[in-house]
């Protein structure tokens with residue numbers, strides 16, 4: 001929310017606070033803390049970004065956690081979202097559920113079969129016990145490791161208390177197995193099974209999650225990675241260790257999960273931003289490595305709405321790959337910015353014995369001062385021993401590779417970069433029946449915007465907005481049609497230039513990570529500035545006020561979702577379908593039945 005100045009305005013200090021006009025939303029300064037003095041302390045390990053989480057203070061009277069020292073807006077006290085509260089496992093005794101296990105490796109070969117079962121699990125997080133979900137009793141779900149070009153069978157069994165499905169995020173697979181209810185299949189009812197045949201044409205890091213009520217099912221633990229291994233042994237540089245990091249956040253008040261909306265998402269304005277930050281399902285990530293070790297991290301953002309900015313306390317880092325390919329050129333980066341559903345592959349060298357903190361460094365707002373300020377959360381610690389790493393990959397790490405194969409693959413698309421857009425979308429929002437205080441607040445507040453909002457500065461207004469009141473919109477500029485009324489067809493094999501504009505003048509502008517299923521795309525320009533180091537993507541962040549040009553390689557036939565990956569925005573309508581028609585027209589196709 002446009003919170004910093006808004007709070008001042010709400011307090012009837014109707015002045016333009018000079019700080020409010022300062023560089024709204026400028027990128028945070030990444031931490032440059034040397035490893036000898038890591039910012040991590042035991043108290044910094046609790047993962048509570050800006051939230052007051054003390055069980056014994058007055059916040060106990062609040063229905064949701066608020067930023068420290070900030071009361072609920074007077075006009076909103078006593079209200080609740082207009083949806084029925086829902087939490088997993090109603091009436092189930094958590095003590096009788098199995099404790100969730102960490103993710104286990106599921107190494108599959110071409111033709112193998114995996115049984116994947118979504119169940120209720122018991123979780124213990126920061127000393128509190130919750131009933132949540134897991135795949136095969138694990139959170140994250142099994143790390144599925146397959147060779148490139150393998151096809152595997154996954155028998156998905158739904159043993160949770162909601163309809164579900166599995167979407168294979170970023171994978172250019174057969175449309176029938178894309179996992180989207182009412183588009184490619186029917187939702188899998190509790191107690192039912194659906195069999196997926198998944199082909200993996202591209203090396204890299206992917207993930208799987210339900211495509212039903214993602215705001216509940218992902219947040220409660222239904223997510224896992226797929227690592228697709230290239231047959232090229234030199235595909236990545238040599239490293240001493242590989243790690244997968246799945247980033248999520250959980251919204252907890254004292255010892256209680258904040259319920260979800262049964263009929264549709266609450267927190268529909270900004271999405272649900274948790275106050276407990278999780279790496280691989282746990283609030284404390286820990287890794288021990290020898291001195292000089294080079295570690296390749298496969299990072300996936302599975303959170304509903306949070307955009308993260310990761311770094312390792314100044315340890316040198318290079319970015320190697322993203323969603324569907326490697327970059328044309330490896331680059332040194334101070335930190336990596338990762339929006340919901342994106343993946344980045346980064347390599348880091350830990351050359352000094354000691355402790356390096358894995359931190360999320362973003363820009364938050366201070367309501368009372370009306371200023372942007374840095375916010376730093378420690379997600380975990382990498383402990384580096386005195387023992388030297390063997391082999392020593394310092395030389396390989398110092399080399400920034402040029403991936404000629406990636407550039408050559410892109411070459412045949414370059415002639416299309418400068419063509420006029422084939423399709424244009426505007427991102428906006430429409431609201432109705434919100435509390436009057438929220439509407440008044442937002443109307444004044446929209447005078448200010450940040451390109452990317454990293455924290456929920458006004459969780460009371462956000463919590464009270466449900467998908468019944470908020471409609472997030474993809475609008476086709478050519479026809480004025482919105483969301484599922486857009487009827488886009490393109491020919492298989494065409495190269496589609498899609499221009500997306502995120503309208504900063506809407507009622508509540510916000511960044512949107514836009515995801516296209518089943519194809520790959522390039523972000524070729526942002527605000528008219530060409531991208532100089534390309535990478536194949538399936539998700540692109542569209543900041544507020546920005547115009548982003550995407551070039552879609554529409555090679556995979558079928559009906560493919562195009563949507564915002566903020567789960568509450570998707571649940572509030574922000575989706576459409578791109579039909580990629582094979583020669584001879586669209587295939588006759590009806591959603592398959594759950595078996």
Ligand SMILES: [Cu+2]
Nearest residue numbers: 512564566569
């Ligand atoms: Cu969105």
